[in-house]
Amino acid sequence: MLSTEKIAEENVKLKQRVKLLEEYIRLQNQKQFGASSEKDTGGQGQLFNEAEDIVDAESSDDSAAVNVPGYTRKKKNRLSIPEDLPCEDVIHDLPEHEKFCPHDGTALKCIGEESHKQLDIEPATIKVLRHLRKKYACPCCEKHLMTASKPPQPIEKSIAAPGLLAYITVSKYLDALPLYRQVAIFKRIGVELDRTTLANWMIKMGALVQPLINRLQEIATEQNVLHMDETPLQVLNEPGKSAQSKSYMWVVATQASVPIVLYHYSPGRSGDTPKDLLADFNGALMTDGYEGYNAACVENNLTRLGCWAHARRKFIDAQRQQPKGKSGKADMALGFIQKLYAIEKNSNDKTTDERYKIRQTQSRAVIEKLRQWLEKTLQNTPPKTTLGKAVHYLHNQWPRLIAYLEDGHWPMDNNRAENTIRPFVIGRKNWLFANSQAGARASANLYSLIETAKANGLEPYAYLKKLFTLLPQAECLKDIDALLPWEEAKK
Numbered sequence: 001m002l003s004t005e006k007i008a009e010e011n012v013k014l015k016q017r018v019k020l021l022e023e024y025i026r027l028q029n030q031k032q033f034g035a036s037s038e039k040d041t042g043g044q045g046q047l048f049n050e051a052e053d054i055v056d057a058e059s060s061d062d063s064a065a066v067n068v069p070g071y072t073r074k075k076k077n078r079l080s081i082p083e084d085l086p087c088e089d090v091i092h093d094l095p096e097h098e099k100f101c102p103h104d105g106t107a108l109k110c111i112g113e114e115s116h117k118q119l120d121i122e123p124a125t126i127k128v129l130r131h132l133r134k135k136y137a138c139p140c141c142e143k144h145l146m147t148a149s150k151p152p153q154p155i156e157k158s159i160a161a162p163g164l165l166a167y168i169t170v171s172k173y174l175d176a177l178p179l180y181r182q183v184a185i186f187k188r189i190g191v192e193l194d195r196t197t198l199a200n201w202m203i204k205m206g207a208l209v210q211p212l213i214n215r216l217q218e219i220a221t222e223q224n225v226l227h228m229d230e231t232p233l234q235v236l237n238e239p240g241k242s243a244q245s246k247s248y249m250w251v252v253a254t255q256a257s258v259p260i261v262l263y264h265y266s267p268g269r270s271g272d273t274p275k276d277l278l279a280d281f282n283g284a285l286m287t288d289g290y291e292g293y294n295a296a297c298v299e300n301n302l303t304r305l306g307c308w309a310h311a312r313r314k315f316i317d318a319q320r321q322q323p324k325g326k327s328g329k330a331d332m333a334l335g336f337i338q339k340l341y342a343i344e345k346n347s348n349d350k351t352t353d354e355r356y357k358i359r360q361t362q363s364r365a366v367i368e369k370l371r372q373w374l375e376k377t378l379q380n381t382p383p384k385t386t387l388g389k390a391v392h393y394l395h396n397q398w399p400r401l402i403a404y405l406e407d408g409h410w411p412m413d414n415n416r417a418e419n420t421i422r423p424f425v426i427g428r429k430n431w432l433f434a435n436s437q438a439g440a441r442a443s444a445n446l447y448s449l450i451e452t453a454k455a456n457g458l459e460p461y462a463y464l465k466k467l468f469t470l471l472p473q474a475e476c477l478k479d480i481d482a483l484l485p486w487e488e489a490k491k
Helices: 004-033 162-173 179-188 195-208 210-220 272-277 291-300 308-319 329-346 352-379 386-396 398-406 415-431 437-455 460-473 477-481 485-490
Strands: 063-068 071-076 135-137 145-147 225-233 235-237 247-253 261-266 284-286 303-305 434-436
Touching (some): 162 179, 162 415, 210 437, 210 460, 225 272, 235 437, 261 272, 303 398, 308 329, 329 386, 352 398, 386 398, 434 437, 437 485, 460 485
Antiparallel strands (some): 135 145
């Protein structure tokens, strides 16, 4: 027979377990059925979800608000038509018999016109480029024969021109349109293409752009700050692994001053991948709390920066477990973090030296108060509760989280990497997996170029078409550097 004390102890443990399970169920229900966006939670402003979370369609913010007592009405801005679009005039004229005055029969004189613009579109059209190589021969001796050469092509002896390859690439890696759907679209306009053929074209394009990817990698490692993140990827035909196993796509992103986004495929999530990618880097690395980055930071003597958005997110989860209408410890933590973000927002237009001084005065004062609150809360918060996990995450990551105070260049969160990896996650929800390692590597290279082009203000299709045309003709590093996205943006 159990003693009364042991029974009471077991009851306490069971009640704690029930409470944890209830918290877990509420959190899972919130994630599955509640709003996935965090921007309306607790007055915290716009927050970012994990790349692995459900990606919602973003609503347009191009509307102005009209305040009415007790009600806010959104006034939609009228859609405008870009002035640089080609314009075709459609003339509407009176019939000839109506061009006379009904009173005296005098011919009417045109005094002007009324104009109304409409947007129109034509479905994708396809054309054939026929390469005609002129031949020349000596009319006297007939011994000297010459044929004009053709510039190197992205895929020699292929029917795919640079424009078609760029179109397929953008459709898959920017518009998230799987190859089998593209095959169906081409069929509707009378062109029979095989999905395997399109896949092979993408692999060859991934190999074609590798010299440019290598150059972007070199330039990225020269920066003083890098962002990194990773997300799962399924590769069906991977040596030594089942089709259901996880591989990973890693992303490396620079700051906005030199916008570079690089994806890298790896069969696993071990620390060897960041060690390889960061071998020539000696600056500060911004990541989430994943410990797989530790070896690279230690080996290269990198400054490890922690992400406040991740810390904030955990307290938001805890806030959602509080009784409705009541505030708690999670709200206090979020209030401190909100103040830190407000300080950063107000210093965005400052120089790095000015931002450093602001951080040393304003931000450090808030962080000291947050630390005092954290020390007290750690003592009386069960570690397995949602709040306990948030508090212990903040405590464990503390040295990395406050490291950004020491340099005005350093960011306070990893939103840069999370935002750049999101397009890949959207695409993955559509095409689901990569068939082979070669396909995964090609995807990484092509995603890298598209996202880097976007970051530099380029239209991806136009950039890729030019790249696929000129890159086969590149003979030296100077030719490759001329094709870098920011160089193209200057033209």
